[in-house]
Amino acid sequence: MYLGKLEKVASKRKYTQAYYSVSLIFFFFAIFLPPIFVLYYAFSGWNEIARSVISNSTVYSEIIGATTLSFETAGLVTVFDVILGVPMAWIIARGKFAGKRWVDSLVDIPLSIPTSALGFSTGIFWGGSIFLERDFYIGQLFWKGLFSKGVYLIILLHIAFTFPYVVRGLVAAIEQIDLTHEIAARTLGAPPYTVFRTISLPLFRAGLLVGALLSFARSLSETGATMMVSGLYKTAPVLIVDWRKQGAAGIPAAAFISLLLIATALILLILVRTLSTEIRVPFFKVWPNAERVLSSRKPRLLRDGATMALFIFLIIIPSIFIFAYAIGGGTSLATGSQGKTVSWSAFWNSLLLSFEIASVVTLTNLLLGLPVAISIARKKLGILSGVLEKLTDVPLVVPTSALGYSLFLFWGTFIGLKGFDIPALIMAHLSFTYPYIVKTIATSLQGLDPTYEDVARTLGANPLKVFRTVAFPLTKSGFLAGAVMAFTRSLSETGATMAVVVETKTAPVLIVEWVQSQALVDAGWACIVLITISYLIMLSFRYAASRIGIAKRG
Amino acid sequence: MPDVRLVNVTKRFGRIVAVDHVSLEISDREYTTLLGPSGCGKTTTLRLIAGLAEPDEGEIYIANKPVSKLPPEDRGVGFVFQNYALFPHMDLWGNTTYGPRVKGWDEEKTTRLANEMLELVRLAERKDAFPYELSGGMQQRAALARALSAGTNLLLLDEPLGALDARIRSELRYELRRLVKDLGLTAIHVTHDQEEAMTISDKIVVMRRGAIEQIGTPEQLYLSPKTPFIANFIGESNFFEGNIMKVTRETSIVELRGGLLMEVSSTGLKEGDRVMIAVRPENIKLESYAPADLNFFPGTIERIRFMGGILRYEIRLVNDDIVASRVPIEAEKKFEVGEKMAITLDSAKIHVYRYPKEGLREAIKVE
Numbered sequence: 043m044y045l046g047k048l049e050k051v052a053s054k055r056k057y058t059q060a061y062y063s064v065s066l067i068f069f070f071f072a073i074f075l076p077p078i079f080v081l082y083y084a085f086s087g088w089n090e091i092a093r094s095v096i097s098n099s100t101v102y103s104e105i106i107g108a109t110t111l112s113f114e115t116a117g118l119v120t121v122f123d124v125i126l127g128v129p130m131a132w133i134i135a136r137g138k139f140a141g142k143r144w145v146d147s148l149v150d151i152p153l154s155i156p157t158s159a160l161g162f163s164t165g166i167f168w169g170g171s172i173f174l175e176r177d178f179y180i181g182q183l184f185w186k187g188l189f190s191k192g193v194y195l196i197i198l199l200h201i202a203f204t205f206p207y208v209v210r211g212l213v214a215a216i217e218q219i220d221l222t223h224e225i226a227a228r229t230l231g232a233p234p235y236t237v238f239r240t241i242s243l244p245l246f247r248a249g250l251l252v253g254a255l256l257s258f259a260r261s262l263s264e265t266g267a268t269m270m271v272s273g274l275y276k277t278a279p280v281l282i283v284d285w286r287k288q289g290a291a292g293i294p295a296a297a298f299i300s301l302l303l304i305a306t307a308l309i310l311l312i313l314v315r316t317l318s319t320e321i322r323v324p325f326f327k328v329w330p331n332a333e334r335v336l337s338s339r340k341p342r343l344l345r346d347g348a349t350m351a352l353f354i355f356l357i358i359i360p361s362i363f364i365f366a367y368a369i370g371g372g373t374s375l376a377t378g379s380q381g382k383t384v385s386w387s388a389f390w391n392s393l394l395l396s397f398e399i400a401s402v403v404t405l406t407n408l409l410l411g412l413p414v415a416i417s418i419a420r421k422k423l424g425i426l427s428g429v430l431e432k433l434t435d436v437p438l439v440v441p442t443s444a445l446g447y448s449l450f451l452f453w454g455t456f457i458g459l460k461g462f463d464i465p466a467l468i469m470a471h472l473s474f475t476y477p478y479i480v481k482t483i484a485t486s487l488q489g490l491d492p493t494y495e496d497v498a499r500t501l502g503a504n505p506l507k508v509f510r511t512v513a514f515p516l517t518k519s520g521f522l523a524g525a526v527m528a529f530t531r532s533l534s535e536t537g538a539t540m541a542v543v544v545e546t547k548t549a550p551v552l553i554v555e556w557v558q559s560q561a562l563v564d565a566g567w568a569c570i571v572l573i574t575i576s577y578l579i580m581l582s583f584r585y586a587a588s589r590i591g592i593a594k595r596g
Numbered sequence: 597m598p599d600v601r602l603v604n605v606t607k608r609f610g611r612i613v614a615v616d617h618v619s620l621e622i623s624d625r626e627y628t629t630l631l632g633p634s635g636c637g638k639t640t641t642l643r644l645i646a647g648l649a650e651p652d653e654g655e656i657y658i659a660n661k662p663v664s665k666l667p668p669e670d671r672g673v674g675f676v677f678q679n680y681a682l683f684p685h686m687d688l689w690g691n692t693t694y695g696p697r698v699k700g701w702d703e704e705k706t707t708r709l710a711n712e713m714l715e716l717v718r719l720a721e722r723k724d725a726f727p728y729e730l731s732g733g734m735q736q737r738a739a740l741a742r743a744l745s746a747g748t749n750l751l752l753l754d755e756p757l758g759a760l761d762a763r764i765r766s767e768l769r770y771e772l773r774r775l776v777k778d779l780g781l782t783a784i785h786v787t788h789d790q791e792e793a794m795t796i797s798d799k800i801v802v803m804r805r806g807a808i809e810q811i812g813t814p815e816q817l818y819l820s821p822k823t824p825f826i827a828n829f830i831g832e833s834n835f836f837e838g839n840i841m842k843v844t845r846e847t848s849i850v851e852l853r854g855g856l857l858m859e860v861s862s863t864g865l866k867e868g869d870r871v872m873i874a875v876r877p878e879n880i881k882l883e884s885y886a887p888a889d890l891n892f893f894p895g896t897i898e899r900i901r902f903m904g905g906i907l908r909y910e911i912r913l914v915n916d917d918i919v920a921s922r923v924p925i926e927a928e929k930k931f932e933v934g935e936k937m938a939i940t941l942d943s944a945k946i947h948v949y950r951y952p953k954e955g956l957r958e959a960i961k962v963e
Contacts, residue, residue, distance in 0.1 A: 220679075222677050228647075328697050
């Protein structure tokens, strides 16, 4: 009764307009501007950068070295992700076999593990005793390890956590292809492999490019997990954090790296967006016999088998290997962290802080992102809707440590950061989690036939009621997916956190520090705590969402 | 050459039998339509022929070769889809040359075939257009050109005109038939539109619930429907229920509800058999009122509908049956609603069926 009245009042034009205006202002100033503020800062302080960074050959070559390493890593990782991701996504989207749903959910595992825990897990899988700098037992098995800390470990780690981005984007794109196009090609005489190459691939190329871009950006952005396995090497985001710790003295160098990262990310974004729509495949050549052979049963089974094997061995096992450590690590725990004392009470506090930030950020973005998502999905604002859609990509591709640093400069310039640690952290996390919520909700709203809402309106429901009783129940899974992604991304973020504040530490940041100070046993257990809790949170999100559905029906 | 033969073909989807022991022969250069209500198995039959689905039982022969194990790309059929399925990332030229190119034909043959076919469907000028730039009718013709340039003699069409406006649809029907005939192709055309089937086909295969109900030329189906379902589905029919009262050498007398008597041609049924009778509305003639007699039933005009060149009368007979009659609009005698009158029937134009076990409604149901 009261709800009905409230909805009626709130549906009034002036309130709706106020809500939309607030959410637009929020988007522009809190989400979009911070990541690109560093561009302004770099230009206004260019002389300083030129003097203390570019003409200082030690600093300059360090920056170029780190940035090159970052780009090389991201490039290699993306290429690998695409090569393995295309057949993997094809298996998930088109395969017909028992246990397909199981494989499908396996892909998401690296996403559900906070990256710092993933760093640790990958580190002990590939590095074993070398990584731990002590004997590593799993049951009876003595695992010496393959790689020491450094470039190889960085690449293997990045492959594990970026892989789901490519596969998810691809699966969605492949599922959108109208099957009759492929069937038509078959009736015209093309064997399955030719159909894939000449029809399916061109039709899902946009999804492929976007997936690749996301994976590239995520690799470029990861900080904490990289720090765990990088040893003496430094990637660009790690360097930003290093300079950030030096306070004012580090500003020109850190601003310069941030500028490099953000500018590259933006250029890539624009390139990908144009490439995916403008470029057509003008001509193709067919080798009928060779492609016929490739389409036959044996090569197909071989390819699928190899894909699954690589997926399990390179992505899944390294990601969950930490549990083997937990099981086999009992003895190690007894010996303690070799005299390194860490404060578990500090960890519990940081964990609490992490959850507070993630909750605040998720709720705020849900509330203030919704009107933007609706505007994008329903093209309510004309051209502006299209512009908004493109702008929401920006925080998605900007490396988070550069974003955090940009935010640090932004707040430092206007208010000064003293005493504002937590608000500043929240601001940073708001920015990079925003697209996960808005884009996911917009996509699911786009999939909803607007006729349902029109019908509800003609039956006498006001806009808010229509949203509550029709649009929301039908797109609930989109809201849930967006919220889960935003929450877990915030929970696992290290780069942005370390670039904004130095003293205040969230749980993943603390874990990174423990690893760096060789308190490995404690770090391992802290990882397991973090994974378990974030998994439980995800479960409860799902549970809550299913309850909402039941209540609506009742 | 490309005659198509289905022998005892069955296709199941889970517990549903989509195609139920269908046997069918389609001769070379014949324009055949698979006609039936949605869910009758016509599209599945077409997909089985194309190799887009595999039969659970039976065998399919194209040009006397069993093809059930062949993948679609090796069957050499041309398939036109209801939504055309033109490749959105290729222009018309790319679409039309796709077949020749994936088959590895040389440049000269590819170009020649594609040009010929585009010329044939009057789209040679639009080679560079992308599918979304073409109108519905053009897309339909483009899909046809693409299927033909793959060098096929067997054209399979799945509701090819279904997505078009009524006007363009009827124009394209004739064009489609002429093209198939000019090129000497064998065509199998799936539709649920009986008017389309009547105007376009040499032979119609009416399907219902996964099985073939009747095969014949359009005329045969219309003039001698083998089952009440065909009588109802092809054109329109009035149905009566009755019992055979008397059988003579040439005719039988049927007693309808209310004691009305109808003389029909001999049926092979016995006295006392329950029957179902179908009469086309145009075979019901209207007369001035007179008392009931053999094939002469009094009634009252209940409703009149104007349908262009003809008037459709609905008449309530004295036994409360309602029948429809179609009369050319320029017929001399006109009737008004509520007017008492009578109808007469020509016994040669009455179709008699043994009363179906499942009842009249179920027997003629179009689902």
